[in-house]
């Protein structure tokens with residue numbers, strides 16, 4: 001009903017409204033003013049980071065089209081129940097599928113569409129691990145049989161490795177695949193409670209097929225975990241097949257549109273050809289043919305691929321969080337020192353800028369490392385297909401440490417971004433809580449981060465020991481050849497400005513990692529009572545320093561990638577000098593922020609003096625100031641669309657308060673004026689005779 005306001009009321013209110021308007025915030029104007037401060041061409045960087053103008057425009061065009069579809073509509077996103085999320089996730093996956101067919105789009109466009117809608121569902125593992133496993137583990141005949149069905153969604157698969165009792169220790173899996181040469185079949189079985197498969201995404205209610213990781217037994221001998229493909233649900237009525245029990249594992253911290261599942265197998269028979277036989281094989285008679293020695297870990301190949309993609313994506317998620325927080329803190333005004341003055345943009349508080357702008361720099365650092373990671377994986381695939389596995393150990397070490405480092409950084413970065421947005425950051429409408437709860441699993445899945453760091457540390461210590469006996473090292477561990485020299489090195493920075501030199505920063509990263517490697521090797525030797533032992537008690541008692549080493553090495557790698565990428569951009573003349581300068585500020589800010597956080601190690605080792613630390617801190621603060629004017633332009637250059645961010649606070653027009661108010665309308669609690677509690681509880685309770693007088 002229209003609300004009549006009389007003239008006297010309006011006149012009386014007018015004065016107060018004027019007073020408030022004189023210094024109230026104007027978020028749209030604030031964001032426009034921020035954009036006007038750019039010292040570089042945002043369009044140029046936007047196109048560079050996103051693979052060219054054409055791709056940027058194509059993404060915007062797709063967003064425009066899919067936002068109008070039922071499955072692409074995000075207005076209910078934050079209000080769905082778990083069941084609704086699950087069903088919606090499936091609709092999205094098939095919606096994208098139909099859209100791709102209709103428009104004849106390829107895989108890279110498909111990736112863009114998935115990332116735009118960002119509604120993980122029951123097909124995540126089909127795309128993320130089932131198909132990649134077929135590609136990496138199946139032989140040509142098996143690929144010819146299964147890939148077309150998988151790629152046309154005739155079947156939906158997942159990757160069933162983890163069990164109730166074992167996730168990290170893959171060799172400890174208890175599901176068995178016992179070969180019966182008489183019938184040329186495997187009997188797959190869950191012999192214990194703890195062998196129940198637990199966690200695979202899509203296993204609960206979606207997948208019809210699985211890649212099963214099970215311990216292969218033939219002729220009474222245990223050959224450890226191998227990959228098999230098998231059907232688990234009927235293609236007619238979607239019911240589990242005989243001998244198979246499957247279900248959803250229940251609600252999780254986040255990612256609830258995905259039906260992570262459990263599975264038990266009771267003496268189920270599958271044909272010999274179900275074993276994926278690209279590398280290891282079983283003959284009809286039951287003789288085991290091992291993979292080539294250089295590829296003893298062939299059955300772990302899919303995990304390495306997925307770890308590489310996780311590294312690739314970490315920068316994207318951090319960039320999204322930082323975009324939201326930077327835009328919002330630029331328009332959020334809070335507190336004024338004198339009456340009548342405009343309140344301060346919260347990004348201008350040193351405490352906010354000092355946390356957020358280093359995160360912005362880190363997002364750029366991760367972008368470049370993600371590219372290097374995927375290039376390294378692609379190079380590995382190429383040589384693997386020629387039968388050359390020589391770069392496998394480095395790829396494993398590199399991807400394990402970076403997976404752990406990048407996901408730790410991004411998980412923490414999303415949460416820091418949320419905190420910097422104050423109260424509104426706690427609202428799911430900001431986009432940040434959901435981003436955090438669904439991202440943080442990256443620290444656990446595909447190898448718990450500490451376990452992954454330990455793999456990298458193991459490789460580094462072995463590399464160091466090898467170098468000490470004259471072995472030549474290659475790749476990112478090459479610096480360990482000079483570890484003894486690094487032990488005596490001292491930092492030579494004597495002025496604040498010298499800390500801007502990338503070589504000075506790189507030397508500090510390298511020195512810290514080299515010294516930690518020597519310390520870790522020493523400790524392991526001591527724990528082992530002589531020659532280092534990489535398992536059991538000596539290894540377990542050295543975990544903390546080994547993880548510290550892997551962290552230091554990964555930080556060195558990320559910094560080096562940033563530095564080398566920028567050097568490449570410069571030497572190829574890919575960007576204008578102003579743009580390169582803006583990126584160089586970010587590189588410096590990233591480097592000095594990490595070094596500043598880790599100065600304890602370098603003071604302890606004697607590489608840095610207290611005075612050099614002071615100079616470092618001063619230069620880091622100066623870089624925060626230098627980056628500040630470009631903050632909004634630099635997040636604009638990531639190129640996230642409003643549709644993609646789905647955040648009231650990250651709106652590109654800055655109209656954050658209207659955004660909150662508008663998005664909140666979709667709350668199911670707002671469907672009626674009185675709310676669902678009135679009839680259910682409130683009315684009866686509040687109208688009880690005497691209920692008011694009791695208070």
Ligand SMILES: CCC/C=C/C(=O)SCCNC(=O)CCNC(=O)[C@H](O)C(C)(C)COP(=O)([O-])OP(=O)([O-])OC[C@H]1O[C@@H](n2cnc3c(N)ncnc32)[C@H](O)[C@@H]1OP(=O)([O-])[O-]
Pocket residue numbers: 124125128129159161162167168169170171201297300301303304306392393396444445446447448451455458459462
């Ligand atoms: C979309 C995503 C959804 C999520 C899905 C999932 O989570 S799916 C579930 C994801 N689940 C997980 O991620 C589980 C995580 N757990 C694992 O990956 C393994 O159990 C492990 C790596 C922790 C240990 O494995 P282990 O006990 O067999 O090995 P060990 O420590 O005794 O070392 C022996 C040697 O092997 C080497 N080597 C090891 N791995 C590789 C490799 N990939 N390549 C090459 N080499 C490798 C290692 O360097 C060492 O070499 P060295 O020094 O002797 O020359």
Ligand SMILES: Cc1cc2nc3c(=O)[nH]c(=O)nc-3n(C[C@H](O)[C@H](O)[C@H](O)COP(=O)(O)OP(=O)(O)OC[C@H]3O[C@@H](n4cnc5c(N)ncnc54)[C@H](O)[C@@H]3O)c2cc1C
Pocket residue numbers: 125158159160161162165166167168169198199200201255260441444445446447448449450451454543
């Ligand atoms: C959301 C989500 C989705 C998943 N999807 C899948 C899937 O699709 N398919 C699938 O097969 N699996 C999946 N997983 C399982 C996942 O891969 C495992 O949870 C992960 O590898 C960690 O193993 P865990 O749970 O056994 O942890 P644990 O190994 O039990 O870890 C517990 C603690 O022990 C420490 N620890 C363990 N071993 C060591 C060691 N050797 N040295 C030092 N510290 C150690 C760890 O650091 C950790 O702090 C998923 C998990 C999650 C959370």
